[in-house]
Structure formats: structure tokens, C-alpha cells
Amino acid sequence: MAKANSKSLREGGGSPSDSVHEEDRALLSVDSASDDEDIVVHPGAPPEPRTPRTPNRVRFNLPPLDAETSGDDTAPPPPYQDAPLSGRRDRHHASIPLLTDIEAPSVTLAASPWSDDDDVQSWAERERQRPKSGLRSAFMNMANSIIGAGIIGQPYAFRQAGLLTGVILLVVLTITVDWTIRLIVVNSKLSGSNSFQGTVEHCFGKTGLIAISVAQWAFAFGGMIAFGIIVGDSIPHVMTAIWPNLSEVPVLGLLANRRAVIVIFVLGISYPLSLYRDIAKLAKASTLALISMMIILVTVVIQGILAPAEARGSFDVKLLTINTGVFQAIGVISFAFVCHHNSLLIYGSLKTPTIDRFARVTHYSTGISMLACLLMALAGFLTFGNLTQGNVLNNFPSDNTMVNIARLCFGLNMLTTLPLEAFVCREVMMHYWFPGEPFNMNLHLIFTSGLVVSAMMLSLITCDLGAVFELIGATSACALAYILPPLCYIKLSSRSWKTIPAVACVCFGTIVMGISLVQAVAKMISNEGGTVQCR
Structure with a gap:
């Protein structure tokens, strides 16, 4: 017309x-x-492309792409690179607040935004090489982070809190930890930071960086001490069971001595492994660690049923309902469940990293871990009652073959897990004092040697594994699980009814930290419960 x-x-x-x-x-x-x-009718101007939305419905202002890329709906996502990133971000990364650069204290994942000369082939190759996992692998990684050395102290936690209170605490704390783990990813999206440390620093500046660095360092260093104690509690029992007269043999008799075993095995096995720069070389130990935990769990359940009457403890009303060590029990349970420093790593390893998929992984992992901890706690506590020790394997006699196999698995597992914690401590120190600096072999050797030797010395002078769990759980575990994640959420989000649970969680964590720390120190000073004998 x-x-x-x-x-x-x-x-x-x-x-x-x-x-x-x-x-x-x-x-x-x-x-x-x-x-x-x-x-x-004349067609209007083409609408401008809208800002993409992240899975949790937060809108970011992204820098515009070139016309050729922005007009192509089939354009591939940003390529991935394998270069490690430091804990603090440069301006280029700060301008793109997406979860493409995710790193944890132990393992680093990295990605970079588009470059002009990228093509589909190079993107496909980088995507193929990116570390990624499905829901099942992510579940195994998170479950392995939770079901660690802390599971051995769950019967002791029930002794401190009482049976009924212990069950309630385990369920409530599992729900709380599940929420705060997911909250870390939400906070990372809101802040545009690529790590837990970066989020806290974004919210609270230098003070926040100091707080998160101290909390992560203390939690990892406390784990190193606990692992040294476990090695001393486990290996000598196995050696004397295999060779009853070992203590009378010159030189080799040292393997029957607790302190000598700690020095020999920590310096001979854990220290060389701690000198690795690449933590991926110890990745195979994760599968063995999970298998070891399952062996220990089955052993405690079976041998608890078969335990002789003279080895069993007694019960009273307090032990069956509510005991005086409720806050100390919270610390022990928290030590077992804290895996918050790995949450962004696991999120970034998903093939399709979305909030919903990560929530599913978190629910499954914390749920299965809670059932495992509950089974261990009930099997150990109902067997030994008021005699339950911080390391429940120490309640069994030294000549029990099945228990000795579990001890061997546990001790060897700790020898390979201690370097992982040393890596975390070293990285926290390097990122705080020397951010962005190139690798320095002298600093690497000094930090690694100082960490391993100091943790070994502390494990030589203490035998009470329960006290270590209480102290670390009362301080760094509470800060990492109950205080810092909700505190960052309050800072980043608008004031509404949605922040009420976060405020309540911060108050809960602060109260638990203060009371349980005072109780744990007072217990050690007054020698309440008697001196724990090194066996």
C-alpha cells in the first residue's frame, strides 16, 4: 500500500x-x-539487552560487550583459565561481580571474562579443562569435608550435654550449619567477591579481613594439633597389638611410645607432604579418608554392642536428659560440621552452578553427615556412658583386632589430612602478609616448618582430644559457622524481616563462643573430670 x-x-x-x-x-x-x-506500521528501535540476572535474582550492572558478541544469543560464556588467584581481587575482577573467580583456602578455581580474540574452539577447550563435577561428586566432596576427625568426638559431646539434649543440639545445629553454608554463596553474589575472605573484607574492611584470617587459621591449626594427638593415640596401639614385646626391642621400641610415634610419623610423613605447593597432589587422600571414617563408624557400632560389661559405663538422670556441659557440646559438634571455607569451592565446581543445585548438595551432605554423627554418638555414648572419652576408640581395649584396624585407618588418615590443614594455615598467612607477591621458597619453608613443628609440640604435651575439640569449636568454629556469614548478610542486605534469623544466629554464636570458651578454660584449670592419661 x-x-x-x-x-x-x-x-x-x-x-x-x-x-x-x-x-x-x-x-x-x-x-x-x-x-x-x-x-x-514502522518497526521501532530494537530494545537494548537487559542486564542478566543471577540465580538468586540479584541484578548486577555488567560492562557492555562488543556489538558482535552481544547480538549473538549463542555466544559462549567466559573462558576458564587455570591461573591461581590471590585472596584479594584486582580492579578488573572487581568490576565484574559474578561468581566466575571462586577460590577457597585449600584449592583455587579461576575463570576470566571475555577477551576480544576468543573463539568457540578455545572456549570449548577451556570449558573441557575446567574442574567440574555433578551433584554426586559435589555431595561426596562436601560430605568428606564434614565427616572428618570431628565425628570421633560426638559420643563425648553427648556425654557433656546429656542424651536428650545432645540429640536436639545435633539436629538444630545441622539445620543452622546448612543455612549458613548456603548463605556464604548468597553473600558472595551480593558483594561480588570471589572468596569467603573477600566477602568479609568487602563488608568490614581491614577489621573483617583480620577476623576471618584469624578464625580460619585457628580452626586449621587446631585441626593440626588434634590430628597429632590422634596419631599418638592410634599407631602405638596397633604396633603393640601386632608385636606385643615391641617396647623391649632396641630402637624399634620407640614405635610403642606415644610421643616418639608423633615425632617420627609427623616429621617423617606429614611434614614432607606439607611442603607441596599444589594441594591437588593430596586429592586422592580424600577418598581414603571417607572410607576410613566408614570403617571407624562400623567398628564403633559393632564393638559397642559386643563390649564386655566391665568396660561399660553408668548413667544417671543428668546423662540421660541435660548435663552441665551443653555449651561445650555445641563446640564439639560445631568442630565436626564446619566446612564453610570449602563452600564456594564446591559451588564453583558444579557443572551448572546455581543456588538451587548447591542447596540440594548442601541438604544431602549435611543430612547424611548428621545421621552418621548421630549413629556414632549413640553407639559410643550408650556403651560407655560416663566413661566416654574425647576419642571414643580409646575406650576399647588395646587387644581388640577390629578396633586396631580402625585405629590404623584413623591414624594414617590423620597423617595425610594434617598437610591439608597446614596448607590452609600457610595460605592464610601468605595472603594476609604477602598478598599478590610471587612464590618465595624461603617463606614457604619457614611457614611450613614453623606450623608443623609447633602443632607437633602442642600435641606432645596434651592427651585430651576432647579439650581441643571444645576450644577450637568454641572459638573459630563458632565464628566461621554462626557469626561471620549471617553478619555479612545483615551488612549486605536491606533491613527487613528476612534479616531476623541472621541477627538471631549472630547472637547465638556470640553467646555460645563466650560461655563455652570460659567453661572450657575453667575446666582445664580446675582439672574437672580428672586428668586424661596418655595411653
Whole structure:
């Protein structure tokens, strides 16, 4: 129709301006008698591309891409690179607040935004090489982070809190930890930071960086001490069971001595492994660790049922309902469940990293871990009652073959797990004092040697594994699990009813930290419960 009108105008000798006015009158005149066929519709300007939304519905202002890339809906996502990142981000990364650069204290994942010369082939190759896992693998990684050395202290936690209170605490704390683990990912999206440390520093500046660094360092260093104690509690029992007269043999008799075993095995096995720069070389130990935990769990359940009457403890009303060590029990349970420093790592390793998929992994992992801890706690506590020790394996006799196999698995597992904690401590120190600096072999050797030797010395002078669990759980575990994640959420989000649970969680963590720390120190000073004998 428009072409016909133009042709008639040219034949009539009309000027171009007359044709424009004529068209305007035809389109805009209210009194026009033409029907719908006379209306000419011009397409408007193409709409500007909207800002993409993240899975938790938070909107970011991203830098515009070039016209060729932004107009192609099939354009591939940013490529991944394997270069490690430091804990603090540069300005280029700070300008793109997406979870493409995710790192944890122990393992680093990295990604970078688009570059102009990228093509589909190079992107596909980087995507193929990116460390990624499905829901099952992510579940195994998180469950392994939770079901660690702390599970051995769950019967002791029930002794401190009482049976009924212990069950309630385990369920409530599992739900709370499940929520705060997911909250770390939400906080990372809100802040645009690529790590737990970066989020806390974004929210509270230098003070926040100091707080998260101290909490992570103390938790990892406390784990090193606990692992040294476990090695001393486990290996000598196994050696004397295999070779009853070992203590009388020159030189080799040292393997029957607790302190000698700690020095020999920590310096001979754990220390060389701690000198690795790449933590991935110890990745195979994770599978063995989970298998070892399952062996220990089955052993405690079976041998607890078969335990002789003289080895069993007694019960009273307090032990069955509520005991005086409720806050200390919270610390022991918290030590077992804290895996918050690995949450962003596990999130970033998913093939499709979304909040919903990560929530599913978290629910499954914490749920299965809670059942394992509950089974261990009930099997150990209902067997030994008031005699339950911090390391429940020490309640069994030294000549029990099945228990000795579990001790061997546990001790060897701790020898390979101690370097992982040393790596965390070393990285926290390097990122705090020397951020962004190139690798320095002298600093690497000094930090590693100092950490391993100091943790070994502390494990030589203490035998009470329960006291270590209480202290670390009361301080760093409470800060990592109950205080810092909700505190960052309060800082990043708008004030509404949604922040009420976060405020309650911060108050809970602060109260538990203060009371349980005072109780644990007072217990050690007053020697309450008697001196724990090194066996």
C-alpha cells in the first residue's frame, strides 16, 4: 500500500515534503476515513539487552560487550583459565561481580571474562579443562569435608550435654550449619567477591579481613594439633597389638611410645607432604579418608554392642536428659560440621552452578553427615556412658583386632589430612602478609616448618582430644559457622524481616563462643573430670 501511494505521488508531481506531510496526515489524522489496511506500521528501535540476572535474582550492572558478541544469543560464556588467584581481587575482577573467580583456602578455581580474540574452539577447550563435577561428586566432596576427625568426638559431646539434649543440639545445629553454608554463596553474589575472605573484607574492611584470617587459621591449626594427638593415640596401639614385646626391642621400641610415634610419623610423613605447593597432589587422600571414617563408624557400632560389661559405663538422670556441659557440646559438634571455607569451592565446581543445585548438595551432605554423627554418638555414648572419652576408640581395649584396624585407618588418615590443614594455615598467612607477591621458597619453608613443628609440640604435651575439640569449636568454629556469614548478610542486605534469623544466629554464636570458651578454660584449670592419661 505504501509503495502504491508513493507511485501516485510521483505521477502527480508532488514534492518529497508533500509526500511526508501526506503520510503524516494519513497516519495521525483522527478524521481519516481509511480502514486498517491503510495504516503503515514502522518497526521501532530494537530494545537494548537487559542486564542478566543471577540465580538468586540479584541484578548486577555488567560492562557492555562488543556489538558482535552481544547480538549473538549463542555466544559462549567466559573462558576458564587455570591461573591461581590471590585472596584479594584486582580492579578488573572487581568490576565484574559474578561468581566466575571462586577460590577457597585449600584449592583455587579461576575463570576470566571475555577477551576480544576468543573463539568457540578455545572456549570449548577451556570449558573441557575446567574442574567440574555433578551433584554426586559435589555431595561426596562436601560430605568428606564434614565427616572428618570431628565425628570421633560426638559420643563425648553427648556425654557433656546429656542424651536428650545432645540429640536436639545435633539436629538444630545441622539445620543452622546448612543455612549458613548456603548463605556464604548468597553473600558472595551480593558483594561480588570471589572468596569467603573477600566477602568479609568487602563488608568490614581491614577489621573483617583480620577476623576471618584469624578464625580460619585457628580452626586449621587446631585441626593440626588434634590430628597429632590422634596419631599418638592410634599407631602405638596397633604396633603393640601386632608385636606385643615391641617396647623391649632396641630402637624399634620407640614405635610403642606415644610421643616418639608423633615425632617420627609427623616429621617423617606429614611434614614432607606439607611442603607441596599444589594441594591437588593430596586429592586422592580424600577418598581414603571417607572410607576410613566408614570403617571407624562400623567398628564403633559393632564393638559397642559386643563390649564386655566391665568396660561399660553408668548413667544417671543428668546423662540421660541435660548435663552441665551443653555449651561445650555445641563446640564439639560445631568442630565436626564446619566446612564453610570449602563452600564456594564446591559451588564453583558444579557443572551448572546455581543456588538451587548447591542447596540440594548442601541438604544431602549435611543430612547424611548428621545421621552418621548421630549413629556414632549413640553407639559410643550408650556403651560407655560416663566413661566416654574425647576419642571414643580409646575406650576399647588395646587387644581388640577390629578396633586396631580402625585405629590404623584413623591414624594414617590423620597423617595425610594434617598437610591439608597446614596448607590452609600457610595460605592464610601468605595472603594476609604477602598478598599478590610471587612464590618465595624461603617463606614457604619457614611457614611450613614453623606450623608443623609447633602443632607437633602442642600435641606432645596434651592427651585430651576432647579439650581441643571444645576450644577450637568454641572459638573459630563458632565464628566461621554462626557469626561471620549471617553478619555479612545483615551488612549486605536491606533491613527487613528476612534479616531476623541472621541477627538471631549472630547472637547465638556470640553467646555460645563466650560461655563455652570460659567453661572450657575453667575446666582445664580446675582439672574437672580428672586428668586424661596418655595411653
